[in-house]
Amino acid sequence: MERIGFVGVGLMGHGMAANLLKAGYPVTVIAHRNRAPVEDLVAQGAKEAADLAALARDSDIVHICAPGSPQVEAIVDVLAAEMAAGGVVIDCSTSNPVSSEALAAKLDAKGIGWADAPLGGTPVQAEAGELAAMVGATPEIFARVEPVIASWAGTIAHIGGPAAGHRMKLLNNFLAMGYGALYAEALALAEKTGLGTETFDRVIRGSRMDCGFYQTFMGYAVEGNREAHKFTLTNALKDMTYLSAMAGGAGVANPMGAAVRNSYMLAVNTGGDGGDDYVPHLVDFVAKANGITR
Incomplete structure (x- = not known):
């Protein structure tokens, strides 16, 4: 199965990562400020990475749940340098579409795919695996990530190419x-x-x-x-x-x-x-x- 990295296991990300684990995916997480959700996910079977670079190297698909585009851009800088070609980054944040288009192009030049999959729903729905995902990705990348997203989303809509979801x-x-x-x-x-x-x-x-x-x-x-x-x-x-x-x-x-x-x-x-x-x-x-x- 795809090895999943998850950056941002807060209000929404914790439930999403937990549902990925329930679906049988190997999941690697990283701590930011609040260790409680990381420790809970590790107790459920997740692996904790020492840093973002290590998470990138251990993952085929990396989810990002960050506050906004500046944080996503900083995370992608590391992922672009450390992920192997053939990997995919899924940005589940609510981000600036102009930034998303630029990040998709930057990753593509490294042989890494991009999907924006911002969320509809609440933390309660995240824990229940019932979020809505609005996905912007090429048809090929969407076909690859759809079964992964289905582990945490009840509704998935492929909106169009990169940045369309945002x-x-x-x-x-x-x-x-x-x-x-x-x-x-x-x-x-x-x-x-x-x-x-x-x-x-x-x-x-x-x-x-x-x-x-x-x-x-x-x-x-x-x-x-x-x-x-x-x-x-x-x-x-x-x-x-x-x-x-x-x-x-x-x-x-x-x-x-x-x-x-x-x-x-x-x-x-x-x-x-x-x-x-x-x-x-x-x-x-x-x-x-x-x-x-x-």
Whole structure:
């Protein structure tokens, strides 16, 4: 079987790597700051590499789950130097498509394949092997990585060539982060006009305006579960910044995207901590800006 390397076994990567192990793949992981998920995976049968270069040499296919393109670029620099020709890199991060195209070309020159496979779903779905993957790769590389991705994804869509998956993921996150910005403002209005959050939720929940994202967002706004949707405000801002760059590169006016980005910029610049504050917590920052105490 393909030897799998996994860089970034955090919120999403831990479940993905665990499912690769369950599928019988030999998996090599590497620690970053938090050792707990690495130690758990080693207990399940994974091997821990001493460094990234060693992981690259021991792997046929390397998954990357990193915060964004700068980190992915630094990781690929090492993989390009150390992986054997014939290997494949799968970037599961939400990355800048311009960077992804350049990385695919850089790896191709070394005889190494590329697939971008950004994720749809939550850490709970990652643990259950039920993520969605939006894959950008050549047909040949997609055919090779599809059975590997199937070990951690319930839905796999081949979008197109390299970087196509990252373009689709940015559009997906534009919708999701847009929902979050709308919900936060709607709840502020509900509170300010005397309707209240509970009344708003009672009417919307179960209606045509309900959806999975609404329910996880309201898991915090209504039920107070701080971990109902563990996607940080800083990651939301990063993704909307990549979306703005993609729109600019395509020559497309993106006023709604700018408005959504500004909502997350407000939160991050007024105390939103990417380590502790998640997208549903945007409701608190919008409320505070409007003089509302939650």
